[in-house]
Amino acid sequence: MEDVMRSQLVLIIAAAAALAGGSAVADPVSVEVLAKPQEQMKFEFADGSKHFVLAARREGVAEGSGVFAGATITEIGWHDVNPPLWGDPQGYFQVTAENGDVAVLRWWVKAVFTKGEGGLALSNNGVWQLVSGTGQFADKRGVGTLVIKPRGGPTLFILEGEVGDKA
Known part of the structure; x- marks a missing residue:
């Protein structure tokens, strides 16, 4: 697990350096998306643990500032979770701007998981990377942080970071 986290840290540093070293200034992004489930499939393991995998497609509108504000966000996620031990969610966001341009993150x-008042407390922290796009996102790259806050229905995704021109 340390190798994965180290690889992610290297990716963030490299992407931030690439954005900072470009000729154009990267634009800050700060959005929250309350995404409602559209499709979900949960697999539970019959081994006595609480281990499960959730395949999810959720959608919502990004509220905040930056190039993703006002866009429709579709999450395509694979949430591999074994409470109270660990969780390893990953996936993609399809960001569709109001003009139809698409960014893939x-x-x-x-x-x-930690002990909290009344049970387990969950911290879901990670990173996002802009990997491809069309229109205004075609020649862009970006990176940032991601926080996921499950709410037993719609899930809150918080994205912060920067988007700038490709090097």
Whole structure:
């Protein structure tokens, strides 16, 4: 697990350096998306653990600032979780701007469970990376942080970071 986290840290540093070293200034992104389930499939393991995998497609509108604000966000996620031990969610966001341009973001999260008031507390923190796009996103790259806050229905996704021109 340390190797995965180290690889993600290297990716973030490299992407941030690439954005900072470009001729154009990267634009900040700060959005929240309350995404409602459209399709979900949950697989539970019959081994006595609480281990499950959730395949999810959720949708919502990004509220906040930056190039993703106002866009429709579709999450395509694979949430591999074994409470109270660990979680390893990952997936993609398809960001569709109001004009129809599309950005594809890849994301990874580490879920950490700790003792909280009244039960387990969950921290879902990770990173996102802009990997491809059309229109205004075609020649862009971006990277940032991602926080996931499950709510027993719609899930809150918080994305912060930067988007700039390809090097």
